[in-house]
Amino acid sequence: MAVPVRASMKWFFGSIQRCSVTKSLCTQVKTTENKVRCGGRVFSGIQPTGVPHLGNYLGALEQWAELQREYRSVLFSIVDLHAITVPQDPAHLRDNILDLTASLLACGIDPAHAVLFRQSQVSEHAELSWILGCLTSMPRLRHLPQWKMKSKGKNEGSVGLFTYPVLQAADILLYRSTHVPVGEDQLQHLELAQDVARIFNKQYGDLFPIPKALLSSTRRVKSLRDPSSKMSKSDPHRLATVSLTDSPDDIVLKFRRAVTDFTSEAVASARGLQTAQYKLLVAEAVIHRTAPLRAELGRLRADRGHLERVLTRGAQRARELAAPLLQEVHKRVGFC
Numbered sequence: 275m276a277v278p279v280r281a282s283m284k285w286f287f288g289s290i291q292r293c294s295v296t297k298s299l300c301t302q303v304k305t306t307e308n309k310v311r312c313g314g315r316v317f318s319g320i321q322p323t324g325v326p327h328l329g330n331y332l333g334a335l336e337q338w339a340e341l342q343r344e345y346r347s348v349l350f351s352i353v354d355l356h357a358i359t360v361p362q363d364p365a366h367l368r369d370n371i372l373d374l375t376a377s378l379l380a381c382g383i384d385p386a387h388a389v390l391f392r393q394s395q396v397s398e399h400a401e402l403s404w405i406l407g408c409l410t411s412m413p414r415l416r417h418l419p420q421w422k423m424k425s426k427g428k429n430e431g432s433v434g435l436f437t438y439p440v441l442q443a444a445d446i447l448l449y450r451s452t453h454v455p456v457g458e459d460q461l462q463h464l465e466l467a468q469d470v471a472r473i474f475n476k477q478y479g480d481l482f483p484i485p486k487a488l489l490s491s492t493r494r495v496k497s498l499r500d501p502s503s504k505m506s507k508s509d510p511h512r513l514a515t516v517s518l519t520d521s522p523d524d525i526v527l528k529f530r531r532a533v534t535d536f537t538s539e540a541v542a543s544a545r546g547l548q549t550a551q552y553k554l555l556v557a558e559a560v561i562h563r564t565a566p567l568r569a570e571l572g573r574l575r576a577d578r579g580h581l582e583r584v585l586t587r588g589a590q591r592a593r594e595l596a597a598p599l600l601q602e603v604h605k606r607v608g609f610c
């Protein structure tokens with residue numbers, strides 16, 4: 275099958291993928307515009323489904339760390355309410371939340387610069403989600419990716435899975451966020467958040483800025499087994515996904531087995547190499563890039579108390595921002 279592993283490895287050679295989405299929806303991160311210290315507010319979220327993979331890192335987390343130095347106000351949430359839209363084992367979920375916290379810190383998220391918190395510890399998310407859900411039509415949600423993928427096309431999922439994107443809109447709007455760094459797979463969800471903000475503003479008066487997506491240069495890392503799909507935590511094929519905690523041997527194995535249509539003409543720095551040599555080169559680059567993260571992650575994971583404290587403090591700071599906004603929403607809709 276002629277499918278490009280090089281597409282999933284492009285970042286290594288510094289190739290910048292072109293943004294195919296309209297300018298109004300998204301902005302690529304490394305533009306001059308965004309290098310200026312911005313007065314806006316950045317918000318993003320990640321599901322606690324284990325240690326992040328290379329797609330999460332290159333598509334989102336790497337730029338999260340940069341943005342916290344560039345923006346005045348930055349919040350990152352571990353979205354555990356989203357995680358339970360599919361069945362979860364409670365003990366496993368608890369572990370995953372702390373493992374993800376350690377991973378985010380290892381990727382450079384600094385609680386002194388960014389508010390890092392668990393979504394379920396700030397109840398305003400769920401409450402705003404209800405209000406926004408009352409402004410959202412069912413047909414608008416039916417075609418969004420989470421529902422289409424996870425309900426298996428048979429309308430089999432839970433109500434929570436169906437309204438998942440409304441909760442995501444609430445996450446973003448609750449902080450009047452202006453910029454949302456995400457991978458390409460989240461753009462449709464962001465469009466919904468924009469629509470909901472417009473609907474609310476029209477009905478109740480201007481309150482929410484229309485949030486923009488910030489796409490990294492590596493906005494879609496593909497599965498190493500089936501490049502027609504994205505690299506994903508839920509991929510059942512063990513060799514499809516590179517986790518940040520994979521051992522160097524595992525990384526080499528996964529790239530060696532990766533599906534590719536590579537020809538050495540395609541990437542200047544690999545000219546003249548055979549496919550096997552090229553794959554090894556990329557595997558070594560990934561090992562080199564992830565080694566410091568692996569070491570730091572191991573250290574952070576050992577101190578569960580510290581991780582809990584980071585999340586508790588983060589939730590306090592998030593609530594200080596969320597409560598007055600929700601109060602204002604209450605006033606506008608007529609609750610007080």
Ligand SMILES: Nc1ncnc2c1ncn2[C@@H]1O[C@H](COP(=O)(O)OC(=O)[C@@H](N)Cc2c[nH]c3ccccc23)[C@@H](O)[C@H]1O
Nearest residue numbers: 318319320321329330333334442456457493494495504505
């Ligand atoms: N293969 C890939 N290539 C490039 N980027 C990728 C790849 N896989 C994942 N990503 C990006 O990683 C981030 C977290 O992924 P999640 O699936 O947990 O991401 C999700 O499931 C969201 N619904 C979480 C969420 C909840 N509320 C939010 C509010 C704002 C932004 C995001 C959220 C995302 O930026 C995602 O785009």
